[in-house]
Amino acid sequence: MNILKKIFDGIWTNNPVLIVLLGFCPTLAVSTSLKDAIGMGFSALFVLIGSNLVISALRKFTPEKMRIPVFIIVIATFVTIVDLLLYAYFFPLHKSLGVFIPLIVVNCIVFGRAEAFASKNGMMDSLWDGIGMGLGFTLTISVLASIREILGNGTLMGISLFGQSYSPVIIAILPPGAFLTLGLMLGGMNRINMAIDEKKKAKEKAEKEKAKQLKASVANG
Amino acid sequence: MVKLIILAIDSMLISNIVLMRFLGICPYIGVSKKQETAAGMGFAVIFVMVMATLISFFIQKGILDPLNLGYLQTIVFILVIAALVQMLEVTMKKIAPALFDALGIYLPLITTNCTILGVAILTIQKNFNFIEALIFSFSTGIGYLIAIYIFAGIRERLEWSDIPKPFQGAAIGIITAGLLSLAFFGFTGLVKL
Amino acid sequence: MKDNIMQVVKLFIVCVIAAAVLAWVYGFTKAPIEKSKMSETMDAIKKVVSGMTDDMTIKDTLLSVKEDTSKIQAFIILNPDSSVYAYAVKTVTNLGYGGGIVIMLGLDKNFAITGVEPLEHKETPGLGTKMTKEEFKVQFIGKSLDNFNFKVVKDGGDIVAITAATITSRAVGDAITRGITYAEENFKVSSDTMVIDSAAIDTMKSEEIK
Numbered sequence: 187m188n189i190l191k192k193i194f195d196g197i198w199t200n201n202p203v204l205i206v207l208l209g210f211c212p213t214l215a216v217s218t219s220l221k222d223a224i225g226m227g228f229s230a231l232f233v234l235i236g237s238n239l240v241i242s243a244l245r246k247f248t249p250e251k252m253r254i255p256v257f258i259i260v261i262a263t264f265v266t267i268v269d270l271l272l273y274a275y276f277f278p279l280h281k282s283l284g285v286f287i288p289l290i291v292v293n294c295i296v297f298g299r300a301e302a303f304a305s306k307n308g309m310m311d312s313l314w315d316g317i318g319m320g321l322g323f324t325l326t327i328s329v330l331a332s333i334r335e336i337l338g339n340g341t342l343m344g345i346s347l348f349g350q351s352y353s354p355v356i357i358a359i360l361p362p363g364a365f366l367t368l369g370l371m372l373g374g375m376n377r378i379n380m381a382i383d384e385k386k387k388a389k390e391k392a393e394k395e396k397a398k399q400l401k402a403s404v405a406n407g
Numbered sequence: 408m409v410k411l412i413i414l415a416i417d418s419m420l421i422s423n424i425v426l427m428r429f430l431g432i433c434p435y436i437g438v439s440k441k442q443e444t445a446a447g448m449g450f451a452v453i454f455v456m457v458m459a460t461l462i463s464f465f466i467q468k469g470i471l472d473p474l475n476l477g478y479l480q481t482i483v484f485i486l487v488i489a490a491l492v493q494m495l496e497v498t499m500k501k502i503a504p505a506l507f508d509a510l511g512i513y514l515p516l517i518t519t520n521c522t523i524l525g526v527a528i529l530t531i532q533k534n535f536n537f538i539e540a541l542i543f544s545f546s547t548g549i550g551y552l553i554a555i556y557i558f559a560g561i562r563e564r565l566e567w568s569d570i571p572k573p574f575q576g577a578a579i580g581i582i583t584a585g586l587l588s589l590a591f592f593g594f595t596g597l598v599k600l
Numbered sequence: 601m602k603d604n605i606m607q608v609v610k611l612f613i614v615c616v617i618a619a620a621v622l623a624w625v626y627g628f629t630k631a632p633i634e635k636s637k638m639s640e641t642m643d644a645i646k647k648v649v650s651g652m653t654d655d656m657t658i659k660d661t662l663l664s665v666k667e668d669t670s671k672i673q674a675f676i677i678l679n680p681d682s683s684v685y686a687y688a689v690k691t692v693t694n695l696g697y698g699g700g701i702v703i704m705l706g707l708d709k710n711f712a713i714t715g716v717e718p719l720e721h722k723e724t725p726g727l728g729t730k731m732t733k734e735e736f737k738v739q740f741i742g743k744s745l746d747n748f749n750f751k752v753v754k755d756g757g758d759i760v761a762i763t764a765a766t767i768t769s770r771a772v773g774d775a776i777t778r779g780i781t782y783a784e785e786n787f788k789v790s791s792d793t794m795v796i797d798s799a800a801i802d803t804m805k806s807e808e809i810k
Contacts, residue, residue, distance in 0.1 A: 207577050208433060211521045215429035244614070249607040256614050258489055262482040263618040267625050270478060274632035277639065285528055288481040292519045294433050356727070361427050362592060365585025372578035373571075380573060478626045482618065595697070595724075 196318025203326040204375045207252050208294035210287050213327045214364040220343050223331030225279040226286065226323025229268045231317070233290050236264040238304040239317035245305050257300045258291070265291045295323055326371075333367055334358045411542050418546035421595055424522050425554040426588040431522035435555060435584070442469045445559035449518075449552030453545065455495065455517050456526055459488045460544035463527040464537065484527050485518075522551055558587060640719075641704075645675055645688040648706025648715025655680045663689075663782045672782055684709045687787065691779030695771040696721055697728050703772065705779040711788070712744040716776065728768035736762055736769070740776065745784070750777045 195256050209230075214225040240260050241248075248256045269287045272280040280287065290296060299319055304312040338359030340352035354359055357363040418424075427432050434448065463484045471477055496514050499507040507514075517523060526547050530540045561583055570579050646652055659676045675688040688708040694700050701723070706715035716737045723729050730736055739760055740748075750773040751757025752766055761769035 209579075210432040212428050214432065243676040247610065249603075249610055252607050252611050255486070255489065255611055257487055257490050259482065259618050262485050263621060266478055266481050266622055269481065270622075270625050270633070273636060274629035277636035280636070281640075285525060285532065289430075289521050289525055289526055291481055291485050292521045294519055297519055321777055329445075356724075357589075359591065360724075361429065363584045364429070364591035365581050365588055369574075369578050369580075369582030369585060372581060375576040376578060377573035478622060479619070482622070 187406075189399035192311075192314040193318045193321060196320070196322040197325055198322070200319075200324045201326060202295045202298075202319050203323060204372055206295075206298070208229055208298055209323060210368070212293060213323075213330060214361075214368060215326055216283060216286055217331035217364060218335055218338070219335050219341075220271065220328060220331045222279070222282045223327040224324065225272075225276070226283055227320070227327050229272065229283070229287060230290055230293060230296065230323055231320030232268050232394070233261065233264045233293075233296055234299060234320040236267075236315060236316075237261045237296060237300055238312040239309055240264075240305060241300045241304040242309045242312035248305070253301075253305060257297065257305075260302065261296055261340070262291050295319060315336075330364075330367055330371060334363060338363065411538065414539060415511070415542050418543050419550040419553070420591065423550045423554055423591050423594075424526070424547045425497040426584065426591045428525070430518055430525040431551055432584070434516050434520055435558065442556060442559040442563060445555045446552070449548075449555050450502050451495075451514060451517060452520065452522065452551050453548030455488070455491060455550040456523050456551075457541065457544045458507065459484075459491050460530050460540055461537075462487055464530060464535075464540050467531050480531070485524055486554055488523050488527070489518050524546070529556050554587065556592075558584065561587070601636045628668055641690075644690075644704035644717050644719055645677070645706070647717045648704050649677055649686045649688055651704070652677060652686075658688075663786045672779070672784060674786070674788070684787075686714065687711070687783050689718070689779040689783050691775045691782070693771045693775035695767070695774050695779065697765070697767045697771070699722055701731075701768075701771050701775055703775045703779070705776060707780065707783055710744070710779055711784050712742055713776070713780075714742075716740050717771070718772075719777070723768050727762065727765040730762045730765060731768055731772055736760075736772075745777070745780050746759050750774075 196202070200206060203210065203213050212226055212230070216222050224379060237260050238256075241257060244256065244260070265288060268290070269280075272283070272287065277345060303315050310370070336347065337355040339359070340346055340348045340354050346352075355363075358367065422428060425435055430576065431452075466483060466487065467480065471480060471483065478504075492514060496507070499514070526544050530543055535543055565579060565583070574582070631738055645658065657678050657680075660680065661674055661676065665676045672692060674688040675690075677686045677688065681683045686709060689705045689707065690702060691705050692700060692702050699718070699719060702720040703776055704715075704717040704719055705713065706717075708714050716731050721728070721731075723731065743758075749757035750759060752759045752761040752769050752773060754761065754766060755770070757773065759773050768797060
């Protein structure tokens with residue numbers, strides 16, 4: 187298993203938010219500032235790694251019929267751990283993320299990976315899968331947050347970029363802005379992937395043509 | 408009394424669970440392609456939401472708080488929801504098989520619907536009493552139904568439109584949700600709490 | 601049948617381990633969490649009361665006013681000799697655009713404002729949220745009920761409202777008025793001595809400033 191491929195997979199090819207279409211709730215809600223987005227991403231990453239590892243380790247032990255409750259318990263345990271750690275040591279972040287920390291439990295990304303991958307693969311594979319997906323999620327939410335923070339607040343990571351006179355595009359910070367920006371990102375992602383696909387197809391076609399011509403010349407010659 | 412009405416309007420429209428609080432979006436995109444299925448999902452959600460909130464409410468006040476087990480809230484709540492949905496599935500299969508078939512796969516999906524867990528936790532955070540919890544969960548559910556029903560209606564009509572290829576599917580769906588959210592923003596200031 | 605029992609047993613084992621792990625984590629995070637909860641209030645108090653030093657103590661109490669059943673939280677900052685240095689009042693208003701606003705109000709011993717710090721609110725980002733900026737807050741420093749009318753200019757008062765956020769500005773004025781009123785009604789001692797009689801106040805919790 188290629189670790190780099192796994193990571194690229196999580197960040198682009200199978201980006202949990204933009205391609206697999208999971209985890210919209212926290213992505214939209216926690217993307218008003220880059221700092222919060224990174225905090226959310228890393229919390230989810232922690233849970234992903236933890237739950238993927240444990241669920242993978244338990245995959246032979248877990249009875250088939252009981253796997254949903256077991257997944258739930260394992261994921262919820264890691265989420266609670268993150269919640270407690272944030273409350274104790276990163277209080278401002280805990281306050282910003284609010285109810286979305288416990289909601290990582292029902293974050294379709296975590297559950298989806300547990301069901302689709304961790305319960306069927308070895309521990310090392312599951313670990314890197316968790317990392318890949320977690321990074322993909324963190325990057326996506328960070329890009330969205332950066333756009334929203336820069337446009338809607340004139341700042342990035344709390345640092346003012348344009349000075350006092352900047353008239354912010356308030357809608358970017360408000361809920362509608364979240365939806366619109368994410369929608370545009372989704373469209374953009376699709377467009378890029380379409381372009382890559384078209385290029386690939388054109389290349390394949392050209393090669394087929396060449397092979398055909400080669401065959402024809404061999405047959406004739 | 409007035410306070411309760413205001414709470415209801417707020418939960419339903421002003422702080423609409425999907426369009427303002429960002430909960431329940433995953434199934435939103437998946438389920439809202441036809442208005443009938445959207446309505447069915449909405450009603451199922453209302454039912455589970457109210458039951459789950461009330462049960463979790465009692466567990467929190469009766470067991471978790473007195474025993475200082477607050478940190479077990481997440482685990483306990485989600486297990487309650489999962490069990491509730493499971494029981495609902497089994498009961499519905501026996502009592503109303505037609506309805507069960509209609510809802511199909513959407514029933515188990517309710518477990519991972521962030522709205523249910525979100526509302527259960529918010530009820531505790533906002534320190535509601537029993538009546539307030541009841542109104543809050545019920546109105547929020549109705550708000551979910553409204554949002555998802557309108558959304559499905561729009562999407563049905565979008566099927567006939569000429570959407571640029573990159574935006575087909577989820578992308579235009581989310582943008583539509585954004586416009587709907589903008590519309591609902593008009594409700595702010597409707598009532599003064 | 602045996603299969604089913606095994607399944608439930610396995611599930612139970614997972615539950616028990618999960619609960620044990622959580623209890624352990626909770627064990628060592630409990631203290632820092634308490635500190636986090638308190639630090640929020642402490643930070644707010646430090647922000648609004650100017651010139652606090654380490655040898656002062658804070659007493660926290662609940663204030664109620666005769667006509668109103670709601671209570672608000674107030675803090676008395678005492679000098680080492682138990683004379684009053686300042687007050688901090690966690691005042692609330694329901695007149696915000698998005699509903700409730702909670703403000704930590706700092707008052708010197710003559711009930712003049714030393715600081716205004718919004719703690720919780722649901723005001724519109726970019727508009728009402730400007731109430732947290734210095735440009736808006738600075739107009740309140742040094743003012744008291746005697747020398748300032750806490751209504752917005754539009755309503756005949758002295759508050760310069762935030763552009764396009766009159767409702768928020770009005771709400772802040774309301775919160776501040778209530779805060780000072782509550783403080784004065786409960787703490788104003790008619791005699792010249794500014795020493796608070798500890799027995800006279802119901803709920804007292806002593807908190808050291810770290």
